[in-house]
Amino acid sequence: MDRHDLVWNPWHGCHKYSEGCQNCYAFFLDKRYGRNTDEVARNKSGFDAPVKKDRNGEFKMPGGSNVRVCMSSDFFIEEADEWRKDAWDVIRARPDLMFSLLTKRAERISANLPDDWGDGWDNVTFAVSCENQKRLDERMPHLLALPAKHRWISLKPFIGEVKLDPYLADGKVEWVLAGGENYLGSRPLHYEWVKSAYESCKKYGVNFTFGQTGNVFVTDGKERRINDRTEQCVQALRTGFTLPAVDIEKEAQNIYDEKAAKKAAFEEKKKNK
Ligand code: SF4
Numbered sequence: 294m295d296r297h298d299l300v301w302n303p304w305h306g307c308h309k310y311s312e313g314c315q316n317c318y319a320f321f322l323d324k325r326y327g328r329n330t331d332e333v334a335r336n337k338s339g340f341d342a343p344v345k346k347d348r349n350g351e352f353k354m355p356g357g358s359n360v361r362v363c364m365s366s367d368f369f370i371e372e373a374d375e376w377r378k379d380a381w382d383v384i385r386a387r388p389d390l391m392f393s394l395l396t397k398r399a400e401r402i403s404a405n406l407p408d409d410w411g412d413g414w415d416n417v418t419f420a421v422s423c424e425n426q427k428r429l430d431e432r433m434p435h436l437l438a439l440p441a442k443h444r445w446i447s448l449k450p451f452i453g454e455v456k457l458d459p460y461l462a463d464g465k466v467e468w469v470l471a472g473g474e475n476y477l478g479s480r481p482l483h484y485e486w487v488k489s490a491y492e493s494c495k496k497y498g499v500n501f502t503f504g505q506t507g508n509v510f511v512t513d514g515k516e517r518r519i520n521d522r523t524e525q526c527v528q529a530l531r532t533g534f535t536l537p538a539v540d541i542e543k544e545a546q547n548i549y550d551e552k553a554a555k556k557a558a559f560e561e562k563k564k565n566k
Pocket of ligand 1: 307308309310311313314317318319320364365366367397
């Protein structure tokens with residue numbers, strides 16, 4: 294994605310739903326802070342974050358940004374049925390942002406769209422998270438049947454080979470994102486699976502990003518452990534599986550620069566405390 298990426302969590306909490314949830318990072322992080330992830334709760338202070346303004350009357354989330362929604366939950370989880378109408382109101386009020394709604398509960402989307410959805414809103418892109426062929430076959434028919442202006446597929450965590458061709462042929466999917474698993478007990482990602490997904494995207498003119506290898510990446514039949522997140526991103530980039538193609542060395546330098554900038558900002562903050 295080339296837009297500035299922001300996160301909006303109108304609610305927090307989820308329930309494990311399929312194989313891809315096994316090492317869910319929301320559960321991992323909540324465990325650290327003694328929070329029960331299975332308790333789904335509306336976010337009190339951040340529910341209306343996209344429409345919040347600063348002292349100058351400007352939106353805190355700048356126009357043109359990409360907003361990833363529900364990174365610690367699922368936008369279509371049952372408990373949120375009573376709050377979702379308010380969330381749609383927030384999305385409707387910001388046509389200048391692109392809201393990315395990623396879900397594993399694809400079969401719940403169509404019954405939970407707003408009344409004025411029509412043939413889709415320009416500022417919403419739907420995605421289903423498909424960790425293997427079984428989940429791809431279950432969820433993609435729902436995604437493709439939806440009235441929607443934008444669609445993409447998340448192969449994260451990518452834990453089993455998938456055949457994407459049947460789901461890309463009609464030109465409805467704009468982008469595929471692939472990535473390996475992290476956190477405790479990571480399952481391996483195979484180079485060949487990524488290559489196959491990349492080649493399907495190339496065949497049908499769909500954008501493709503291999504975001505990171507995950508902790509365990511298998512190349513030439515050998516498992517490699519890559520613990521450092523920055524290295525995971527750079528190693529993924531160096532496979533060349535990006536569509537449209539990018540300048541790999543320039544992008545790799547950007548990743549290193551970004552990491553250095555974040556570290557410097559963190560040190561500065563620590564110093565000023
Ligand atoms: S659906 Fe997403 S947030 Fe919910 S348990 Fe699964 S991986 Fe975690």
